[in-house]
Amino acid sequence: MSKYNVAVVGAGAVGEEMVKVLRQRNFPMSDLRILARSARKQVIDGVEFDVKETTAEGFDGVDIAFFAGTEGAKGASQVFGWLAVDRGAFVIDNGDDFRMDPRVPLIVPEVNGDDMAKHQGFVANPNCSTIQMVHALAPLHKKAGMKRVVVSTYQSVSGTGGAAIRELNQQIKDYAAGNEVKNQQYPYQILANLIPQISSLKSDYEGYYGEEIKMIKETRKIFNIPNLPVSATCVRVPVFRAHSETVNVEFDNPITAAEAREALAGWPGIEVMDDPANNKYPMPLFAEGTDPTYVGRIRQDSCNPNTLDLWVVADNIRKGAALNAVQIAEMAIERGYIK
Ligand SMILES: NC(=O)c1ccc[n+]([C@@H]2O[C@H](COP(=O)([O-])OP(=O)(O)OC[C@H]3O[C@@H](n4cnc5c(N)ncnc54)[C@H](OP(=O)(O)O)[C@@H]3O)[C@@H](O)[C@H]2O)c1
Structure with a gap:
């Protein structure tokens, strides 16, 4: 089975849970990097991670990027989302910024997984509710x-x-x-x-x-x-x-x-x-x-x-955010959208 370089952008409530879900589901990762607004050490799921400041270069070599940053003009998705796609990452975004964008499938795998076929490298997680x-x-x-x-x-x-x-x-x-x-x-x-x-x-x-x-x-x-x-x-x-x-x-x-x-x-x-x-x-x-x-x-x-x-x-935080995002990635791998 292939393994992937994974980035989680945002280390708040959803970002932390994302890391937990990835580890719990044995997601096939060769590398896990955590990016946020500011660099620091952060313990997540009992492991100390070296959280790095998010930069464009931070997405080089990343296969899958889970975005769990703040929404809006200065938020991670608007600043770095499509840029990460340009650098070769398959982006799964938790926020609201691109959910209604016609380029972006809005996916709950058990409901409309087939809509992902139209993806352009960027898929959105719906709102938790x-x-x-x-x-x-x-x-x-x-x-x-x-x-x-x-x-x-x-x-x-x-x-x-x-x-x-x-x-x-x-x-x-x-x-x-x-x-x-x-x-x-x-x-x-x-x-x-x-x-x-x-x-x-x-x-x-x-x-x-x-x-x-x-x-x-x-x-x-x-x-x-x-x-x-x-x-x-x-x-x-x-x-x-x-x-x-x-x-x-x-x-x-x-x-x-x-x-x-x-x-x-x-x-x-x-x-x-x-x-x-x-x-x-x-x-x-x-x-x-x-x-x-x-x-x-x-x-x-x-x-x-x-x-x-x-x-x-x-x-x-799980089905409403992190779990659904990881399930999207699993389905994208299974269907050959992520190589
Ligand atoms: N909480 C939920 O139930 C839920 C459910 C579905 C979707 N969502 C969505 O998921 C996203 C994250 O929510 P949350 O509850 O985890 O928020 P949160 O606890 O406030 O955490 C936000 C994280 O985003 C980082 N961040 C903000 N701006 C950034 C930027 N420009 N570049 C890189 N990182 C940036 C912050 O970095 P620092 O730590 O360095 O400040 C922080 O780690 C939001 O879009 C939210 O709407 C949340």
Whole structure:
């Protein structure tokens, strides 16, 4: 089997998990270099790495580059993404910068892996909330055809990155000690609170915040249904890790809860956890640090035909980011897109 020179760009919440996932899955690496904004030593997964400052030359000889840097004009992907492709790397990007770019396939391997055939050396990982939702919807769409999706999310602070995890930890300590609770990462304290705002307002859809618009647009791109009606409300909750979602989905054709359970149980990467009489349903505490997308509370909508309600939970740093990116690379190798 070939081995590859791998670079991970960004050593925050996602970059660290990327390194862990690569090692756990015995990804065929001959070299692993970690690049970030600033050089330093950093212990990841019990190993001390020599993190280097990201430069164009840093991509020379790299076969696969996983980007997990900050988004935006000064972020790693915009500055170095296509430059890394020019230098011969196959790029898998975790951020939002190029997800809707027509040159860039937006991939969840268990959902639309075939779309990768059109790649130009650069593939994007969808948003964490989109990944787990489309993963759960794929087997149901195949069976009954989606007509409309309404989703509400309950998103953990790790979705914001390492600094937000530290902030919730600090708020817990300050609250317990009776000290003033300070906030920087969010407009309000997140401890003992819920914040119905993720990202900022955008002009695309009036009244929707950025994360909600990502879920709408990315879902349409992934399923190749440009006008699919999707509405999203995204909420930040004081949970450290794993995102949860209620999904109300209407289908073209009838589908029972039992049929949905069966279709979901047979789909790669999905775990059905659905025994409400015995208090069994997915929760962030179960999902944290694990790979599946969990689905439970599967039931027929009591007031709309051909419609199901679902509760979907997954670890946003693993299936929502690092794991999905590594699965994309594995599929790209298997299909001969990375030599
Ligand atoms: N957290 C999630 O659940 C999640 C899920 C899906 C996708 N994502 C996306 O994944 C990316 C990383 O998220 P995160 O949560 O890991 O963020 P994070 O904890 O804030 O870490 C960001 C990392 O990016 C590095 N970086 C920033 N600008 C850079 C540049 N110009 N060149 C090289 N490195 C740069 C930083 O380097 P320094 O350490 O040197 O400052 C840091 O290591 C973001 O695009 C995010 O939207 C996150």
